[in-house]
């Protein structure tokens with residue numbers, strides 16, 4: 130699960146109908162999407178949730194409490210300083226290593242051709258879910274994820 134563009138939103142127009150509420154995280158204001166917590170929570174019954182974000186450890190520091198998630202200490206992928214704003218391919222090695230031969234779903238606003246190539250090459254079932262950074266994770270994304278999990282449970 131990525132954070133920027135999925136849970137922390139940006140690029141939306143106007144201030145009258147904000148898609149979330151602003152929270153100061155590490156001194157920086159972030160617009161945390163309305164009900165992004167509820168949506169991530171719905172995935173818990175079917176998935177092991179893992180942070181795949183440039184936030185790294187900060188994701189656990191702030192988000193489980195802020196989003197009222199059922200756990201406080203999720204696995205965090207680390208990227209050894211490779212994080213680059215506006216792209217996601219630098220996450221591939223860490224995601225690939227952690228997923229191993231298991232089915233995997235990746236939610237991110239920056240999935241590019243490299244990510245698609247990786248998903249296509251995997252032997253295990255793989256789902257890429259691309260979000261819009263202005264709206265983030267939606268109910269429709271959650272339904273797609275749960276459907277993927279149902280189809281591949283036990284594989």
Ligand SMILES: [Mg+2]
Pocket residue numbers: 131132133134135237238239
């Ligand atoms: Mg992102």
